[in-house]
Amino acid sequence: MTVNVLFAARKAAWESYEAPLRAALKAAGVKARLSVDLPAEEVDYIVYAPNSDLQDFAPFTRAKAVLNLWAGVEGIVKNPTLTQPLARMVDEEGLTQGMVEWVTGHVLRHHLGMDAHIVNPDHDWIEQAPPLARDRVVTILGLGTLGSACAEMLVRLGFQVRGWSRSGRKVENVACFRGQDGLEAALGGADIVVLLLPDTPATENVMSAHALSLIKRGGVIINPGRGPLIDDAALLSALDSGQVGHATLDVFRIEPLPRDHPYWAHPRVTVTPHIASETRTDSAARVIAENIRRGEAGEPFLHLVDRAAGY
The missing domain is CATH 3.40.50.720 (NAD(P)-binding Rossmann-like Domain)
Structure with missing residues (x-):
């Protein structure tokens, strides 16, 4: 038939x-x-x-x-x-593997402090080795197929990985949380936060001013998930104050990101054009x-x- x-x-x-x-x-x-x-x-x-x-x-x-x-x-x-x-x-062959590679690359970039050596116009000799992965806390918001795969890879690299999901999923060797109290626990003191939640009314602005205040001062936000997960005004304020040290953003509320958007010119923001995975x-x-x-x-x-x- x-x-x-x-x-x-x-x-x-x-x-x-x-x-x-x-x-x-x-x-x-x-x-x-x-x-x-x-x-x-x-x-x-x-x-x-x-x-x-x-x-x-x-x-x-x-x-x-x-x-x-x-x-x-x-x-x-x-x-x-x-x-x-x-x-x-x-x-899983294409989309998931691509996301694992992109997230792992950017987590390692920020963990190793690679930007200071790649862009070093004053030729500063910075004799400061990064900490080991075991000394960094990486929190992943969203433990679906993509988030779980990224969490598993980061665990293999030795990071302390926390995960948060609305449904309370479990991933081996990942400290998993759920609910509002769990969200605060997952974010508390995190060095790097990766956003891989779906875009729903319940997840919009999950990275609010309060949520951003919970991470380690100078921590990093990486968003290859969905633009509306972040309160943009709150993130820009946190970047200006130094509460957030850097934001690497692949997705936005409006795409392509308008040329006059503050993210483009901000020295602590990396914009990638929705290429984390496909x-x-x-x-x-x-x-x-x-x-x-x-x-x-x-x-x-x-x-x-x-x-x-x-x-």
Whole structure:
């Protein structure tokens, strides 16, 4: 039996994904009609990017699932016409590995104090070795697939790793916390804080002025998660006062970050243009194909979104 798969994303994404998806579906044993243009009433699965022109899911009465190409679902989860099961992208081969590498690199950058040697216009001879990883506390807010993988890597490097999640997840050799009291405990005295929470009403401005006051003075904020996790005014104030020594930010409330935004010119801010990690077409195509195979076999879908929680 042939299943009809609608690819609903921008043209550039189709050009990148068409061949990998066809190959992945074939390898999964799924006979599929894959197209960017199918009658709504014939569609069995929608492969979807939230920046697609498709915003009304009501006509897709036969669709068994919407399979998101992105890890983030905040741009789709609240759509009232979306009644089909929604799966987010969890790509451990590509997306997760890329995030682990980016987070580990920037944690080590700040831990080792590399900036002082990379940018040293006065040629200062700074004979001061950094402490060992075991003497640093790194707190990760968000212990989903990405946060847990980053935590595990940092543990292997010897850091004291704390983790906080709303659901109270556990990661081996990580001091895990939950709830408001747990958040304060996780942040208290942290040298480096990594933000990998989803964007939901409950996580907006989680890094408030109060939260920023809890970390070790001169500590570092690293945000490859979502822009709204940070109260921007509070962070700028904490940077100016020295409470936060540096912020490395990959995501923002408005993207691209406006050229006149204070982050660009601030000497204690590093801006990276939402490149911490991305979905890799080959591995993501295999994730999509596996979910379609599962749907046709009557097996549970992977990575289903909890609509109430928002992720």
